[in-house]
Amino acid sequence: MHQPAPSAHLRHRTVEAPAGRLHLVEQGTGPLVLLVHGFPESWYSWRRQLPALAAAGYRAVAFDVRGYGRSSRPAATDAYRMLDLVEDNLALVRALGEESAVIVGHDWGSGIAAASALLHPEVFRAVGLLSVPYAPPGGPRPSDVFARLGGDQEFYVSYFQEAGRAESEIEPDVRGWLAGFYAAMSADTMPAHGEPDPHFVARGGRLRDRFPGGTLPGWLTEEDLDVYAGEFERTGMTGALNRYRNMDRDWEDLARYGGAPIEQPSLFIGGALDASTTWMADAVDAFPATLPGLVSSHLLDGCGHWIQQERPEEVNRLLTAWLASLRS
Numbered sequence: 624m625h626q627p628a629p630s631a632h633l634r635h636r637t638v639e640a641p642a643g644r645l646h647l648v649e650q651g652t653g654p655l656v657l658l659v660h661g662f663p664e665s666w667y668s669w670r671r672q673l674p675a676l677a678a679a680g681y682r683a684v685a686f687d688v689r690g691y692g693r694s695s696r697p698a699a700t701d702a703y704r705m706l707d708l709v710e711d712n713l714a715l716v717r718a719l720g721e722e723s724a725v726i727v728g729h730d731w732g733s734g735i736a737a738a739s740a741l742l743h744p745e746v747f748r749a750v751g752l753l754s755v756p757y758a759p760p761g762g763p764r765p766s767d768v769f770a771r772l773g774g775d776q777e778f779y780v781s782y783f784q785e786a787g788r789a790e791s792e793i794e795p796d797v798r799g800w801l802a803g804f805y806a807a808m809s810a811d812t813m814p815a816h817g818e819p820d821p822h823f824v825a826r827g828g829r830l831r832d833r834f835p836g837g838t839l840p841g842w843l844t845e846e847d848l849d850v851y852a853g854e855f856e857r858t859g860m861t862g863a864l865n866r867y868r869n870m871d872r873d874w875e876d877l878a879r880y881g882g883a884p885i886e887q888p889s890l891f892i893g894g895a896l897d898a899s900t901t902w903m904a905d906a907v908d909a910f911p912a913t914l915p916g917l918v919s920s921h922l923l924d925g926c927g928h929w930i931q932q933e934r935p936e937e938v939n940r941l942l943t944a945w946l947a948s949l950r951s
Contacts, residue, residue: 625685638718639924641710642694647686651677655721657712661730661754663801663863665692667850668729671935672942678941686715688735691864692854702760703865705738705873712739714748725946727751727890729931730880730899738929740879742883749941749949751890753930754899756906759913761881765870776823779830783867790860792829797860798852803834805843808928810882810896813841817912822898842932857904886917890945892938894926916946 624687632651637644648666650673658669668683676683684846687694689711697703712735716724726747728736733755740750741760749776762768772778781787793800806812807830812835814821819831839848855863891910893900900907901921910917923934931938 632677637693638715639946640695640714641687641707642689642697644693645689645695645711645715646693647684648673649682649684649719650674651681651683653680653682654714654902654946655719655724656681656683656951657715657724657726657736659684659712659726659728659732659735660685660688660691661728661732662866663851663855663860664730665851665854668929668932672931672939675935675939675943676946679946680817683721684719688863688866689733690858696858696862700865700868701872703862704741704869704876705735708735709742710941713743713746716807721911722746724801725751725949727747727753727942729753729930736840737885740882740887740889741880744840744885746888747887749888749890750885751892751945753892753938754897754928755893756891756893756900756903756910757825757885757889757913758903758906758909759880759882759884760874760877765874767862768898773823776825779822779824780870782830786861786868789830792831793854793855793860797855798848800825800831800834801851801855802839802843802848803831803836805848805929806838806840807834808897809840809842810894810927810933811926813896813927820926829926834856835932840927840929840933842929842935847918865924871917884915886916888918888945888949889914890918890941891920892930892941893922894928894930894933895922895924896926897930899928899929 634649660668666685673683675772726736731751740747768779769778819833
């Protein structure tokens with residue numbers, strides 16, 4: 624079991640941004656590295672990267688994406704479109720007194736980091752993607768793709784679309800739902816091959832009906848779970864879920880970037896047991912065209928979705944080696 628991450632020298636504060644305010648946690652000095660979390664997490668998912676990056680000579684900043692934690696939660700569903708999240712990242716770099724940053728994201732944070740690098744290469748000089756590979760804008764409308772994926776079931780992204788529906792499942796027992804969701808996508812607790820896939824919902828059922836029960840994954844302590852659950856019990860889930868509810872809007876907003884590569888130096892790290900990586904194997908195969916600045920790509924054997932928490936030492940080693948290459 625991993626020991627709790629060191630809290631010494633972590634600096635918490637909020638800055639003004641288009642979202643209203645963004646809460647950030649900072650450690651270290653040097654070139655800025657911006658860390659963007661995914662669903663359903665917070666800045667805390669980077670708790671083991673902050674000290675490692677600081678020790679390697681970087682100014683590491685993890686923050687709560689709008690809708691999460693102590694950052695603002697706009698009421699309008701369409702306030703969570705990708706263009707708005709990119710503007711938050713730009714504002715954050717400026718608020719930190721910097722002109723440029725390396726941006727690293729996990730899960731939805733990977734998509735947010737990629738869009739930031741694509742739209743503003745003058746600010747985001749390199750991009751690291753964890754778990755979710757880069758796929759250029761374009762292709763079929765996302766809602767149509769997800770509808771086909773479900774077949775006689777419902778893909779979880781489709782399930783998240785209707786306002787209030789997933790909230791009614793999650794919010795009566797936030798802690799229990801999060802424990803099941805994290806376990807369902809962790810290497811040591813995910814359902815065995817042939818068991819019901821937790822990425823799909825039976826018609827008329829609930830996502831939690833597919834979760835494994837009883838055991839927390841090895842990377843997640845009871846104290847860690849308390850941190851995550853405490854944030855979502857306070858904020859509710861709507862801000863976080865609204866990211867999913869803007870995927871068709873993003874498809875329209877980013878249409879002018881259809882097929883566009885990200886030219887800056889890049890890094891990809893995926894888990895070999897992570898559906899987010901394996902389902903997008905074609906995107907990984909396309910990296911020579913879509914990420915022409917790719918420095919390295921890694922698939923961690925026996926690793927699930929929560930990659931920087933499941934394998935913190937290995938991810939830290941890969942991140943710091945890549946960051947060092949950017950300085951040479």
